[in-house]
Amino acid sequence: MVEPIPIRGREASDAGRRPGRAPAGPYLYAALRDLIVRAELTPGERLSEAELGERLGVSRTPIREALGRLRDDRLVEVRPQIGTFVARISPAAVADAQFIREALECTAVRVAAELADEESMAQLEENLRAQERSSDRADIDSWQLLDDTFHRHLCDLSGHPAVWPVNERAKSHLIRLRRLSLSMPDYLPTMVEAHRAIAAAVEQHDPDGAEESLREHLRDVLREVPRIREQHPDYFEEP
Amino acid sequence: MVEPIPIRGREASDAGRRPGRAPAGPYLYAALRDLIVRAELTPGERLSEAELGERLGVSRTPIREALGRLRDDRLVEVRPQIGTFVARISPAAVADAQFIREALECTAVRVAAELADEESMAQLEENLRAQERSSDRADIDSWQLLDDTFHRHLCDLSGHPAVWPVNERAKSHLIRLRRLSLSMPDYLPTMVEAHRAIAAAVEQHDPDGAEESLREHLRDVLREVPRIREQHPDYFEEP
DNA sequence: GGATAAATACTAGTATACAAGTGGTCGGAC
DNA sequence: GTCCGACCACTTGTATACTAGTATTTATCC
Incomplete structure (x- = not known):
């Protein structure tokens, strides 16, 4: 998938707090959208906030924000308690x-x-x-x-x-x-x-x-x- | 404003955990949207996640979700560190x-x-x-x-x-x-x-x-x- | 009294912990 | 061997604490 991103928020390492970072949400939204559009995240595939956050180097919070917007776009389906899935083509x-x-x-x-x-x-x-x-x-x-x-x-x-x-x-x-x-x-x-x-x-x-x-x-x-x-x-x- | 709402999540009191609640986000979105449309939250008015959460009986989290969608609708403007404002009519x-x-x-x-x-x-x-x-x-x-x-x-x-x-x-x-x-x-x-x-x-x-x-x-x-x-x-x- | 700097209060963005619910697995009974 | 119930791992939704940044207030100096 993709690498950790330079974003606002607490970093795993304390190596230099760089001020003035853009919020992560919009970036994550665009990145995930791109992965879905290019079928790198395939229709029907299960996504996990925790896993995405781990891979992208952020907490669940901005992941949730991005997924919320993707849900509005009908690109993902969120099933509480079960999981989030890349929407199949309807x-x-x-x-x-x-x-x-x-x-x-x-x-x-x-x-x-x-x-x-x-x-x-x-x-x-x-x-x-x-x-x-x-x-x-x-x-x-x-x-x-x-x-x-x-x-x-x-x-x-x-x-x-x-x-x-x-x-x-x-x-x-x-x-x-x-x-x-x-x-x-x-x-x-x-x-x-x-x-x-x-x-x-x-x-x-x-x-x-x-x-x-x-x-x-x-x-x-x-x-x-x-x-x-x-x-x-x-x-x-x-x- | 409006009263606390029956929602999923931890309640201030432990008086009976009622299962099967709908997520609060969509309800809050609709409620806030209505208040903005009816100019009860007037254009230019400053909103605070903390204050809205207190008044509506929820934490900031679902408030943030609702405000995020309202921002997508251009009904609110979010200025980091400063505040969230009901959008003026442009x-x-x-x-x-x-x-x-x-x-x-x-x-x-x-x-x-x-x-x-x-x-x-x-x-x-x-x-x-x-x-x-x-x-x-x-x-x-x-x-x-x-x-x-x-x-x-x-x-x-x-x-x-x-x-x-x-x-x-x-x-x-x-x-x-x-x-x-x-x-x-x-x-x-x-x-x-x-x-x-x-x-x-x-x-x-x-x-x-x-x-x-x-x-x-x-x-x-x-x-x-x-x-x-x-x-x-x-x-x-x-x- | 006015200007400047420091302190404080506040904000949104984020990380982390907790709660409710779902689905799968395993063990026991038939 | 099959079915059922208990348990566990996992999920999303949420609450709460932390961080970086902004604006206002307060204290000090001239």
Whole structure:
């Protein structure tokens, strides 16, 4: 798993109290979320606050905080007295997340297409070039970060920064699926191409085109679900 | 404030350990959220984990959990070492919440208008009648609950139950404004009328009409902002 | 009386101990 | 060999004590 982290709080050793540490909770949340999204903590896997705390070099307290937020994201299920489990993929939850994501991102991208200017387009273009480089290197990790950033840019272009955090948390299930689908060959270039089509519509101040391209792109991951389910049946909830 | 609550955990007295209590966190979250929404905890007011815990008869631990979630909702601001404050109303946050709410609810109501059947319409009708009774009695508290339920029904009619919790949390700021606006006379009947128009469009399987009515209704609260700001300038963030 | 430094009270973040409940294992009875 | 009950290990939820940092108050000096 991961190493002990520089955080506020009492350290096991007394070797120098370094002031001004950030609270551990948000960091732990992001780290655990990443492990779940990348299926390093696999769906159905049991987590233990005590064990996670030991491995990450903190007490249970900030672990609980992180797990609480992950529970809000429906990425973990907490069963009192029994344990905490990485949530299995539920088709219903996936459909819900897809609905929410489409509602938020497609509404945002329409506004983005109206408001786009040279500076924002330059930002998107830079991201797309970086995506291409990651795609050329078949670097899935960095590509997924850039994918996320691309979508974030689109949302931010709407002028409503709060959209992204809401969207980000609501689409957690989809990100897991996306990551599992990225293992498949020749997938990254297709994704980059789709992103380019969206950016072109935004640049041309075409809300309808942007929305259509984005919706098509967002629905792409759903087409992979049966294949993913075949490869990883235990990742999915029992019917 | 509120009374001590029946919860799991060690009680100050040893008078009978009653098993099977629900965790306190969710209850505390809802209770504090309600107090904030109703402006009993006023914008800018300082909260103390220790004091809240004392008043509510629990330790700081579940209070921290509830405050953490309220922070996620942007209803409180946590300043380490200094204190926790009820968030003031920020016009930018209001605009963001409005955007998200419209995206989610207007998308959902379009689907609801397609899927509506007799049973769901009966449910909405029952809620509307209850709203009228509350309006006749000028009972703001019960009306607001019914208002929320009405909107929840609309979201649930989309077939995506996860929309409501996401929407509910994202629109926290708006609910505060709505509550402040409800103090104004003759407001409730106008709200009920708007709800009726939305329900009629849903019944007539008219997605465009439903969306338009709902959007108009949702934007109504924004028109009250200048007046609310005049009455309660200290509730608002400094520019 | 005003300015400055030290002391104090308070805070959130965290670690640790305690309590209630669950599930698994083991031993005894049939 | 199977079933049942007791016991134990483990869990999450919670309370309490500790830590680092901030703001206010108090004491001292000019």
